Amino acid sequence: MTSLPLDPKVDLSKVTTLAATLKSHAGADLVIDASEVTQVGALCLQTLAAAAQSWRASGHSLTISPRSEAFDESLLVFGLDLDDLQSTEAA
Amino acid sequence: MSDPMAEIRASFFIECEELLESLQDALNDMDDGASDSETINVVFRAVHSIKGGAGAFGLDALVAFAHRYETVMDEVRSGKMAVSPEAIKLFFHAADLLSDHVRSARDQTPVPADSESCLQELEALMGIDHSAAAAEEEVSSDDFQPMGLALDLDFGDDDGGLPSLDDTIQDSVLVVSFTPKPELYASGNEPLHLIRALRALTEESKIETHFNALPPLEQLDPEASYITWSITLRGDVDESDIREVFDFVEDVCELEITSTEDDSGPFEVLAELISEPTLSDEAEVTAAIEPVSVNEPAARDEPVAAPTPPPSPPVAPSASGGGRQSSPSAEAGATVRVDLERIDRLVNLVGELVINQAMLAQSVSEAGLPPNSAVMTGLEAFMMLTRDIQDSVMMIRAQPVKPLFQRMGRIVREASAAVGKEVKLKVEGETTEVDKTVIERLADPLTHMIRNSVDHGLETPDKRLAAGKPEEGVITLSAQHRSGRVVIEIEDDGAGINRPKVLQKAIEKGLVPADASLSDGEIDNLLFLPGFSTADQVSALSGRGVGMDVVRSSIQSLGGRITIQSEPGKGTIFSISLPLTLAVLDGMVVNVAGETMVVPLSSILETTTLTQGDIRALGPNTNVIHVRGEFVPLYDLGAELGYRGTKSDYEGCIALLTAQENGTRSALIVDAIMEQRQVVIKGLQRSYGHIPGVAAATILGDGQIALILDPADLVQNATGHTRTADFALAG
Numbered sequence: 001m002t003s004l005p006l007d008p009k010v011d012l013s014k015v016t017t018l019a020a021t022l023k024s025h026a027g028a029d030l031v032i033d034a035s036e037v038t039q040v041g042a043l044c045l046q047t048l049a050a051a052a053q054s055w056r057a058s059g060h061s062l063t064i065s066p067r068s069e070a071f072d073e074s075l076l077v078f079g080l081d082l083d084d085l086q087s088t089e090a091a
Numbered sequence: 092m093s094d095p096m097a098e099i100r101a102s103f104f105i106e107c108e109e110l111l112e113s114l115q116d117a118l119n120d121m122d123d124g125a126s127d128s129e130t131i132n133v134v135f136r137a138v139h140s141i142k143g144g145a146g147a148f149g150l151d152a153l154v155a156f157a158h159r160y161e162t163v164m165d166e167v168r169s170g171k172m173a174v175s176p177e178a179i180k181l182f183f184h185a186a187d188l189l190s191d192h193v194r195s196a197r198d199q200t201p202v203p204a205d206s207e208s209c210l211q212e213l214e215a216l217m218g219i220d221h222s223a224a225a226a227e228e229e230v231s232s233d234d235f236q237p238m239g240l241a242l243d244l245d246f247g248d249d250d251g252g253l254p255s256l257d258d259t260i261q262d263s264v265l266v267v268s269f270t271p272k273p274e275l276y277a278s279g280n281e282p283l284h285l286i287r288a289l290r291a292l293t294e295e296s297k298i299e300t301h302f303n304a305l306p307p308l309e310q311l312d313p314e315a316s317y318i319t320w321s322i323t324l325r326g327d328v329d330e331s332d333i334r335e336v337f338d339f340v341e342d343v344c345e346l347e348i349t350s351t352e353d354d355s356g357p358f359e360v361l362a363e364l365i366s367e368p369t370l371s372d373e374a375e376v377t378a379a380i381e382p383v384s385v386n387e388p389a390a391r392d393e394p395v396a397a398p399t400p401p402p403s404p405p406v407a408p409s410a411s412g413g414g415r416q417s418s419p420s421a422e423a424g425a426t427v428r429v430d431l432e433r434i435d436r437l438v439n440l441v442g443e444l445v446i447n448q449a450m451l452a453q454s455v456s457e458a459g460l461p462p463n464s465a466v467m468t469g470l471e472a473f474m475m476l477t478r479d480i481q482d483s484v485m486m487i488r489a490q491p492v493k494p495l496f497q498r499m500g501r502i503v504r505e506a507s508a509a510v511g512k513e514v515k516l517k518v519e520g521e522t523t524e525v526d527k528t529v530i531e532r533l534a535d536p537l538t539h540m541i542r543n544s545v546d547h548g549l550e551t552p553d554k555r556l557a558a559g560k561p562e563e564g565v566i567t568l569s570a571q572h573r574s575g576r577v578v579i580e581i582e583d584d585g586a587g588i589n590r591p592k593v594l595q596k597a598i599e600k601g602l603v604p605a606d607a608s609l610s611d612g613e614i615d616n617l618l619f620l621p622g623f624s625t626a627d628q629v630s631a632l633s634g635r636g637v638g639m640d641v642v643r644s645s646i647q648s649l650g651g652r653i654t655i656q657s658e659p660g661k662g663t664i665f666s667i668s669l670p671l672t673l674a675v676l677d678g679m680v681v682n683v684a685g686e687t688m689v690v691p692l693s694s695i696l697e698t699t700t701l702t703q704g705d706i707r708a709l710g711p712n713t714n715v716i717h718v719r720g721e722f723v724p725l726y727d728l729g730a731e732l733g734y735r736g737t738k739s740d741y742e743g744c745i746a747l748l749t750a751q752e753n754g755t756r757s758a759l760i761v762d763a764i765m766e767q768r769q770v771v772i773k774g775l776q777r778s779y780g781h782i783p784g785v786a787a788a789t790i791l792g793d794g795q796i797a798l799i800l801d802p803a804d805l806v807q808n809a810t811g812h813t814r815t816a817d818f819a820l821a822g
Binding site for chain 2: 011012018019023026039042046053084
């Protein structure tokens with residue numbers, strides 16, 4: 001399974017690249033490595049949520065693991081559950 | 092142990108000075124036609140930050156004034172109020188008064204008297220009926236939070252704290268709906284920080300994230316905004332706290348705040364949900380409490396650096412204080428504030444080091460060691476190092492003249508209003524650095540001179556128009572480094588000095604003989620005589636006959652000189668030439684009649700040995716020398732200082748060719764040049780007052796005291812006698 005490392009901080013300058021990278025992995029199970037993340041910004045958040053939506057629709061799994069403390073903390077601040085950004089669909 | 096509260100308070104006032112400086116800068120920009128939102132924001136933020144800080148210390152009068160000023164600037168910022176030249180004048184006046192309020196709060200002196208009238212004029216611009224404004228003031232006096240000072244401090248008795256803050260805030264439930272626009276991201280802002288700051292306002296909050304028609308990834312525009320957050324806050328929080336969090340993004344988001352009775356449902360205590368933050372998290376929290384600025388998008392690219400000092404967790408996020416990002420202290424992370432006393436101690440020690448080094452050099456030279464010996468080489472390296480240390484220490488004391496010049500801006504505004512003239516102050520070279528002591532002691536003389544320029548230098552508007560000049564007079568205040576000194580010029584485009592009138596007044600007052608024939612320069616210099624005034628009418632500003640003589644003695648006490656250039660119909664320039672520092676100077680050590688003295692190197696153009704052909708007699712008592720096609724008056728230092736009489740022949744003597752700021756040259760006869768070296772200035776003013784021709788003293792390597800001469804002053808007071816005769820002409 002492919003593991004895609006997530007940049008420490010995804011902001012406006014990097015979000016288009018992130019979306020394009022994710023698109024290039026569409027149609028297959030994917031693991032996103034968020035261990036280096038220092039902050040999940042809102043743009044990154046909505047891109048991951050959109051990806052989770054697509055992965056669910058295509059019946060593939062999208063998992064975010066491992067995750068840094070900062071990643072989990074950002075989700076808490078936004079009041080989101082990890083499942084909002086993942087797809088548990090099995091291929 | 093020092094009182095921490097006093098230290099924080101002192102630090103607040105220092106910050107106020109910086110904020111006032113940026114306020115003046117921004118107002119100047121507005122006056123020059125800048126109307127961009129950032130300039131207006133700087134004004135707003137400066138006032139806002141002062142208000143916030145003042146609130147923390149219970150400085151009610153300052154808070155009240157800043158609040159009303161800020162309200163007006165907020166109208167400007169939101170585009171509801173147009174900025175006319177009259178409005179800018181009022182803004183300046185309010186800024187001056189704000190500065191007075193800050194000082195009055197700092198020094199615990201009475202508050203400025205005309206605050207209310209200025210505020211009422213400002214509010215009239217907004218179309219506010221004053222009685223209504225006062226009523227609003229009552230209600231809204233709590234709509235701010237102190238800037239980053241939410242420390243657990245005892246502010247003394249209850250009355251000393253923030254007025255009515257505790258009384259007006261009650262537990263409430265507020266729902267904030269926040270939808271960022273794409274511009275919010277484009278301007279470098281991050282909702283995460285805002286939400287974190289928002290949720291930190293109260294212990295109990297809950298949040299829902301709504302993805303508005305979030306498309307699947309394939310159709311996603313990654314830079315668009317698809318999220319709305321709904322944050323419910325319960326506790327000691329009111330709407331203004333919330334709005335303050337969004338202060339800098341209000342134009343780039345949709346924000347709705349509603350009050351609700353329905354506070355059912357589980358609230359999260361965010362602090363409890365989040366485990367002990369890591370170091371980088373702490374840095375993020377710090378970032379969140381800093382204003383999320385639209386001006387620094389680039390900064391958002393960088394991962395937040397770890398070495399940010401760990402913040403105290405309960406810092407109120409709304410305390411971010413709008414103006415902090417514009418304050419130099421916030422921008423310049425690499426600066427440190429040092430107690431002036433410590434620097435002075437360092438300067439003194441370096442002075443002693445220089446003297447000690449000179450003594451060491453003297454001992455080594457007396458020991459008769461060969462020039463290339465290890466001791467001599469080491470000593471040379473030591474001397475160079477000493478020089479570097481000295482330069483570095485002097486640089487610490489050097490400060491730009493900008494704050495001083497800004498104060499002069501106010502003097503011009505007040506003085507011009509008092510005499511009914513339109514005056515614009517142009518400032519040049521305000522980044523020129525001068526020793527702090529010099530700057531401090533320059534304020535009073537400069538104030539006198541600026542007032543004089545406004546009152547006497549510039550004509551009345553009708554006279555200006557009649558002379559074909561613009562109604563508005565211009566005073567140019569400039570600073571620049573010139574040949575090792577700093578030259579400050581005050582130039583007006585007025586009528587110039589009315590020399591016949593000056594001469595007539597001087598004759599009337601018996602200052603000069605009735606039949607005196609004076610050159611233009613000499614007439615101009617009459618202005619510096621004690622008790623001289625040409626004003627026919629004594630105004631509130633000048634014309635009382637005190638001023639220019641006091642100005643000159645103040646400048647002289649700084650080791651400086653003042654000169655006048657004036658052209659009828661065109662204007663007058665007062666030039667003040669000052670030493671860069673009052674601590675050391677490069678000097679030429681000379682011998683005159685067996686006495687060792689120092690002549691500042693900056694005033695020496697060249698040295699020459701006189702030949703008979705160089706010397707020409709001029710009149711019965713004086714000689715000039717012919718140097719490079721020019722005749723330069725000759726002064727014998729030994730005779731002028733009273734050590735001996737004049738010589739019968741100056742052939743073979745050494746002359747130091749010196750120049751003054753106005754270009755006048757003179758040749759000073761010395762018996763021998765001993766060396767060139769840096770000397771530590773030891774003032775004589777305090778012990779002996781002003782000694783004509785002597786600037787200060789120094790201690791030489793052999794422990795001897797030597798006088799440091801002031802060639803320009805010496806020449807001014809010299810007889811110029813280099814020949815003996817029975818009668819004398821003026822020198």
